[in-house]
Amino acid sequence: MFxxxxxxxxxxxxxxxxxxPARGEQDRRAAEQFFESKVRPIxxxxxxKCHAGEKHKANLRVDSLHTLLAGGDSGPAxxxxxxxxxxxxNVLSYSDDYVQMPPSxxxxxxxxxxxxxxxxxxxxxxxxxxxxxxxPARREFEISDAxxxxxxxxxxxxxxxxxxxxxxRVINPIDAFIExxxxxxxxxxNAAAEPRELIRRATFDLTxxxxxxxxxxxFEGANSSTYETLIDxxxxxPQYGERWGRHxxxxxxxxxSNG
Numbered sequence: 001m002f003x004x005x006x007x008x009x010x011x012x013x014x015x016x017x018x019x020x021p022a023r024g025e026q027d028r029r030a031a032e033q034f035f036e037s038k039v040r041p042i043x044x045x046x047x048x049k050c051h052a053g054e055k056h057k058a059n060l061r062v063d064s065l066h067t068l069l070a071g072g073d074s075g076p077a078x079x080x081x082x083x084x085x086x087x088x089x090n091v092l093s094y095s096d097d098y099v100q101m102p103p104s105x106x107x108x109x110x111x112x113x114x115x116x117x118x119x120x121x122x123x124x125x126x127x128x129x130x131x132x133x134x135x136p137a138r139r140e141f142e143i144s145d146a147x148x149x150x151x152x153x154x155x156x157x158x159x160x161x162x163x164x165x166x167x168x169r170v171i172n173p174i175d176a177f178i179e180x181x182x183x184x185x186x187x188x189x190n191a192a193a194e195p196r197e198l199i200r201r202a203t204f205d206l207t208x209x210x211x212x213x214x215x216x217x218x219f220e221g222a223n224s225s226t227y228e229t230l231i232d233x234x235x236x237x238p239q240y241g242e243r244w245g246r247h248x249x250x251x252x253x254x255x256x257s258n259g
Contacts, residue, residue, distance in 0.1 A: 031124035039118045042111050046102055065125035080123040083116040195220045207239035
């Protein structure tokens, strides 16, 4: 009799063991399978080169959920359930004017849609619950002592020109620093340029063009104080502005073409 009284309890226990997973558990497994089959391969192929393992540009790693949530220099990479406010989705969609990833080429729209859907579903990641307790705090931007010592951040001061052996070569205070550097390396300065060489160097440097015959002859017949006048005159020429304008247009690869 005792055995039969416990039979209903035994049957109920067996039914619980054999029961299929709850709906929530099924949804979680489906979401994780979606990530493993559709999303993780995209991360591995296109993102891990710069944002995984030992290399993580902008302090961002995409090889785990907790590093995505911690984010990098620009903040958390994803907001689970909210793809519209997830930085990762925005930069992959090229909707951010300043950061676009991958920088070489935009991902196909189908792959971006998969990542957007993954974030919308809650960004399921197998084993994320176990790693949540180890989630690192996001590192704030730090300025080191070496950063503070960088020359561009130092207050402007007028340094004392160094003492040099050949003081007769120092015409401008800058000359003293150049002469001191040459002496430190055991080098001798070249002889002063002749007037013809001097006007050619200055004119080529500032305008990109040679001086005319008349300009050379006039400079050769003038005294040495005319050099400052020559520099001022060259700087005032439109060719000086054209030379530097052309230089910077080359830097930005400007071209008047249909390409």
